[in-house]
Amino acid sequence: GAGVSQSPSNKVTEKGKDVELRCDPISGHTALYWYRQSLGQGLEFLIYFQGNSAPDKSGLPSDRFSAERTGGSVSTLTIQRTQQEDSAVYLCASSFDRVENTEAFFGQGTRLTVV
Amino acid sequence: GENVEQHPSTLSVQEGDSAVIKCTYSDSASNYFPWYKQELGKGPQLIIDIRSNVGEKKDQRIAVTLNKTAKHFSLHITETQPEDSAVYFCAAKTYNTDKLIFGTGTRLQVFP
Numbered sequence: 261g262a263g264v265s266q267s268p269s270n271k272v273t274e275k276g277k278d279v280e281l282r283c284d285p286i287s288g289h290t291a292l293y294w295y296r297q298s299l300g301q302g303l304e305f306l307i308y309f310q311g312n313s314a315p316d317k318s319g320l321p322s323d324r325f326s327a328e329r330t331g332g333s334v335s336t337l338t339i340q341r342t343q344q345e346d347s348a349v350y351l352c353a354s355s356f357d358r359v360e361n362t363e364a365f366f367g368q369g370t371r372l373t374v375v
Numbered sequence: 376g377e378n379v380e381q382h383p384s385t386l387s388v389q390e391g392d393s394a395v396i397k398c399t400y401s402d403s404a405s406n407y408f409p410w411y412k413q414e415l416g417k418g419p420q421l422i423i424d425i426r427s428n429v430g431e432k433k434d435q436r437i438a439v440t441l442n443k444t445a446k447h448f449s450l451h452i453t454e455t456q457p458e459d460s461a462v463y464f465c466a467a468k469t470y471n472t473d474k475l476i477f478g479t480g481t482r483l484q485v486f487p
Contacts, residue, residue, distance in 0.1 A: 293475060302479035303419070303464060316474055318376075351418055363409070364475055366418030
């Protein structure tokens with residue numbers, strides 16, 4: 261596709277359930293980021309994938325959060341046993357090359373509501 | 376790790392006036408500083424970026440300045456228009472960590 265695609269665009273889940281959020285990066289982009297944006301807040305870094313290197317997981321807020329990237333392309337962010345404080349917009353971004361520090365393109369985000 | 380502070384959190388200007396948003400960063404190894412604009416219900420979009428080997432960059436009504444010694448950079452929007460109203464984020468990135476760290480955002484409102 262032409263841009264970063266995230267699905268679903270909206271997700272309502274019950275407290276305690278697990279959720280999976282998907283990100284399709286721009287074809288050929290080797291770097292992929294996940295961020296969390298709470299209502300009216302900034303962009304909180306969660307995790308970063310670069311090629312075949314081990315991901316930088318330093319931003320994941322708890323062990324309920326995990327992410328994987330299969331085949332260097334699609335990424336899935338999983339939140340287990342969701343809590344109300346997990347409600348936020350989850351944004352994915354991808355970029356082409358770390359050395360060139362090229363632009364990171366964002367998807368539209370997934371709005372997660374935990375009730 | 377890197378920490379980016381951004382001010383002000385909200386900014387209201389009259390159409391035609393200039394707007395300035397300022398950011399400071401903590402890691403002197405940071406070498407890439409993009410600015411993003413986020414409109415309601417959308418993901419952030421890059422509007423301008425600057426690398427550490429230059430002090431200023433302009434693109435029409437938008438300019439960014441970088442002071443490496445003081446570790447701060449600023450976004451300048453001249454002749455503001457209502458469509459400039461959005462949330463603006465600064466960010467910093469180092470080559471070594473490759474992690475893009477964002478400021479807390481500035482909500483800009485341009486009144487006609």
